[in-house]
Amino acid sequence: MTIGLKKRHKYIKILKGINYIKRHKKKTIVVVVLLIFYAFCLPTKMFTKPTSTVITSKNNELLGALIAKDGQWRFPHNDSVPQKFKTCLIQFEDEHFYKHPGFNPVSIFKAFKQNIQAGSVKRGGSTITQQVIRLSRDNRSRTYFEKIKELIFATRLEFRFSKEKIISFWSSNAPFGGNVVGLDAAAWRYFNRNASQLSWAESATLAVLPNAPNLIYPGKNQQKLLVKRNRLLQKLLAKKVIDSLTYELSVLEELPQKPYPLPQIATHLLQKINKEKKGEFVKTTIDKNLQNQANTIVKNHYNQINKNGIYNISVLVLDVKTRQVLSYVGNSPTDIKHQKDVDVVDKPRSTGSILKPFLYAAMLDAGDLLPNMLVADVPTNFGSYQPENFDKKYAGAVSAKLALSKSLNVPTVRMLQDFGLEKFHDYLQKLKLKDLKENPNYYGLTLALGGAESNLWDLCKSYASMASTVNHYTQNSSRYFKNEFCEPTFYGNKKIDFGQKTSEKIIFDAASIYLTFESLKDVNRPNADQNWEFFDSSKQIAWKTGTSFGFRDAWAIGTTKDFVVGVWVGNADGEGRPGLVGVQTAAPILFDVFDKLPKAAWFEKPFDEMTEIETCNKSGYRATENCEEKSLEFVQNAGLKTKACPFHILVNVGISENYQVNTSCERLENIKQKSWFVLPPLMEYYYKDKNPFYKSLPKFRNDCLGGNKNAMKFIYPTEKSTIFLPKGFDGKKNEIILKVAHSNSEATLFWYVNDTYLGTTKEINEFSVSLEIGDYIISVTDNFGDEVRQQIIVKE
Structure with missing residues (x-):
């Protein structure tokens, strides 16, 4: 029964409500419209003015900022307001902030009474909430009608946001004098520090400024500002917010005299981020201390090299484990004339020798090479292309490991020729070097010596990925990550996802990378007697330099287990300079x-x-x-595919071992079989000068039959090639020096050009000849009847 009565009463109320609406339609519509207006009276976004792009370090230290589009230093909205400043602001502007619903009736009445008595607006009576509304409405004129709207909007703001959010709105958008808007910008401009590090006196100064922001101008109205600040500090003391000692020390603090320039510690990174996140507050991965140190190092070296007309330097430091950027120096502190604003980190430059380690690792990975395997270092022609070592000298034969650590050009090109240009290009494509845009034939064999372009970012990324591959392989039970070769990041909120684990290598296997780093660890470092900074050799670093053709680019990139450092030195406009060499200019940095x-x-x-x-x-x-002398050596698994030693052969010698013999000239019991290390004639020609213990294969004794097998090969020219006739100082054409290596030092050689006899040589087998422009066949015959021929084209 009771339940039925309740339902009936409820039904009656609903009917009465409906009847009231029917009788008062206009009033109802007005109320509904007002409620809708009230609900939607505030814009979705309270503040829409442009903001500065601000970047901080990984520890939230300010690195730099760009002024907003409207010329104001207005940092992006910050929800975090330091407690000291919050306390000062509430005590100065709105003591009852946490109690009122957006407006304070008592303050409004007092302000109204005082303004009526004065005959003009002398006091506002606005709460912090009302001030936020006024700031969002561009500080419209202070009329009573505007005040009524602010009051309504303020109550709606209180419904929508928390008190803390309202405080943050105020702190981020209040004017602090000049073109400084918001607490964060003001703290840096006036006190050169983060708002969270402000003292009580500094917080009080900034709390009173928006009340009269013109007070902050340097040298103007300082006394008025001081009085306002100290009055607030006195109030804080009276309310026991601060103690007497803090008060006494605070009133002694000086006021700011002029704005500080904002920090510009990573200017080029700031510009880079501004393109992607304009007007945003961005936490980066930069280590501020390391960034400052890198800036100082670059500045010091710039002050030295600019005397030689070299003006630009870039440095990149990566954390191998996290793939985060720890330091980003886009350019040296040069001037506009020398393109100080150009960020060279991501600009394509000629690579020089900096790609050689990738060729070495690729050949190890493919099973075409072992670290100590001898490779030829002899004069080489590939048509008109004639690679030369930096010192223009040849060793005959060097280990692949030594060729890499000494950055020898000729062995590198010969290795690339043997390995295959397309195969190497394919490895580089997998590294995602974005400036490698052409097909393999476009670059040719110069690909490993600087014929291609790349940038510091991609190169450091590749070294870091290789280092991380070895680390992860040993840490994860001999497994790889699928996304190992990924892009680094300078965004603090981004974590690199290395992907799923796999037993399959991604590009290079871990052993090939490890052996490559072992070779790079042996690169000779710049030493103190060259006036370069001494470096503790106990720090093991795999590093490589590069110098582009024409001395336009100098590179140095190194890696440890934890860090990659990359350096580029040169001129942004591409001008080459003598001495612009990787080991001399980039390596010391x-x-x-x-x-x-x-x-x-x-x-x-x-x-x-x-x-x-x-x-x-x-x-x-x-x-x-x-092989008489052998060693056990750990090599990459693919190394099992390499061919066996071709340079050790068994020869028959007499008891003295001075001659080769056979049964036609020596009794069997007097013949010894001996293993002999024999290089091809051209390799031997240069090798024996560098290796005094090398013993050439002995010749056959004169009384032996069938033993006169000699080897002979051209030293110059080595292949069918085009020779350009040089001219001397007198303007006359110089002669061409032809050279041949012969395994028998006592052999006599007979020289011919197009079957025309020129003469003979013995021991020193070089022949000078004057030739006109045209095609020629050079032939050389020894006194045993062996012959070598070489075609050349002579041009001016």
Whole structure:
């Protein structure tokens, strides 16, 4: 019964409500419209003015900012308001902030009474909430009608946002004098520090400024500002917010005299981020201390090299484990004339030799090379292309490891020729070097020596990915990550996802990378007697330099287990300069930066990707039975595919071992079979000058039959090639010097040009000849009847 009565009463109320609406339609519509207006009276976004792009370090330290589009230093909205400033602001502007619903009736009445008595607006009576509304409405004229609207909007603001959010609105948008808007910008402009680090006196100063922001101008109205600040401090003391000692020390603090320039610690990174996140507050991965140190290092070296007309430097430091950017120096502190604003980190530049480690790693990975395997270092022609070593000297034969650590050009080009241009280009494409845009034939064999372009970002990224590959392989039970070769990041809120684990290599296997780093660890460092900074050699670093053709670009990139440092030095406009060499200009900067980084342990050996084999000590190839001196060596698993040593052969010699013999000239019991290390004639010609213990294969004794097998090869020219006739100082054409290497030093050589006899040589087999423009066949015959021929084209 009771339940039925309740339902009936409820039904009656609803009917009465409906009847009232029907009788008062206009009133109802007005109320509904007002409620709708009230609900939607505030814009979705309270503040729409442009803001500065601001970047901070990984520890939230300010690195730099760009002024907003409207010329104001207005930092992006910050929800975090320091407690000291919040306390000062509430005590000065709105003591009852946490109690009122957006307006304070008592303050409004007092303001109204005082303004009526004065006959003009002397007091506003606005709460912080009302001030936020006025700031969002561009400080419209203070009329009573405008005040009524502010009051209505203020109550709606209180419904929509928390008190803390309203305080943050005020702090981010209040004017602080001049073109400074918001607490964060004001703290840096007037006190050169973060708002959270302000003292009570500094917080009080900024709390009273928006009340009369013209007071802050340097040297103007300082006394008025001081009185306002100290009055607020006195109030804080009276309310026991601060103690007497804090008060006494605070009133002694000086007022700011002029605005400080905002920090510009990573200017080029700021510009880069501004393109993607204009007007935003961005936390980066930059280590502020390291960034400052890198800036100082770059400045010091710039002050030296600019005397030689070299004006631009860029430095990039990556954390291998996180793939985060720790330091980003886009350019040196030069001037506009020398393009100080150009960010060189991501600009394409000629690579020089900086790609050589990738070729070395690719050949190891493919099973075409072992680290100590001998490779030819002899004069080489590929048509009209004639690569030369930096010192224009030749060693005959060097280990692949030494060729890399000494950055020898000729062995590198010969290795690339043997490996295959397309195969190497494919490896580079997998590294995602974005400036490598052409097909392999466009670059040709110069691809490994600077014929291509790349940038510091991509190169450092690749070195970091390789280092991380070895680290992850040894840390994750001999497994790889699918997204190992990924882009680094300078955004603090981004974490690199290395992807799923896999047993398959991604580009290079861990062992090939490890062995490459072992070779790069042996690169000679710039030493103190060259006036470069001394570097503690106990720090193990795999590093490589590069110098582009014409001395236009100098590179140095190095990696440890934890860090990658990359350096580029040159001129942004591409002008070459003498002395612009990687080891002389870029390497010292590299090691100065590494000196500021923590010492890192060396890479762990990836044993599961390695195999222990016997190698020949002299040749570095897989050992055969003919190799007398052998060693056990851990090599990459793919190294098992390399061919066995071709340089050790078995020869029959007499008891004295001075001659080769056979049964036609010596009794069988007097013949010894001996393993002999024999290089091809051209390699031997240069090798024996560098290796005094090298013993040439002995010739056959004169009384032996069938033993006069000699080897002969051109030293110059080595291939069918085009020769350009040089001219001397007198304007006359110089002669061409032809050279041949012969395995028998006592052989007599007979020289011919187009079957025309020129003359003979013995021991020193060089012949000077004057030739006109045209095609020629050079032929050389020894006194045993062996012949070599070479075609050349002579041009001016």
